[in-house]
Amino acid sequence: MSLPSLYPFLHYADPESALRFLKQAFGCEERVVYRKPDGAIAHAELTLGHGLVMFGGSEGGRLKMAASKDVPLKNQGIYVVVTDPDALYARAKAAGASIAMELHDTDYGSRDFSALDPEGNVWSFGTYQPLAVPPPKG
Secondary structure, eight states: OOOOOOEEEEEEESHHHHHHHHOOOOOHHEEEEOOOTTTTTEEEEEEEEEEEEEEEEESSSSOOOOOOTOOSSSSSEEEOSSSHHHHHHHHHHTTTTTTEEEEEEEETSOOOEEEOOTSSSSEEEEEOGGSSSSOOOO
């Protein structure tokens, strides 16, 4: 199996809260969490299925990223292929996730929903597997 070459990353104002939320609401699992001498998260990697997302704090990094709870929706998001979106939707709601798009069936055969993490990043979940469908010719 070849390893992926694309890994999304996020910056959070409160990475500890993000870590707890992503594990509880979406079922992410810790792969590794590197901490600074003061115990704060420097870099974390979480897995979900065959995917991996990286994140850290929004302060002091090479890239200053906006992380504001004042912004209800950011202009980026993460899409995760799941086999049981209904169960994950129930889990996310039970954990208090803000649902941005209700669970529904799409015109292209997927079953999807979207939820926000505590800092407004959009996490979309569905059964559509982009690499399983050949791209249209054109």
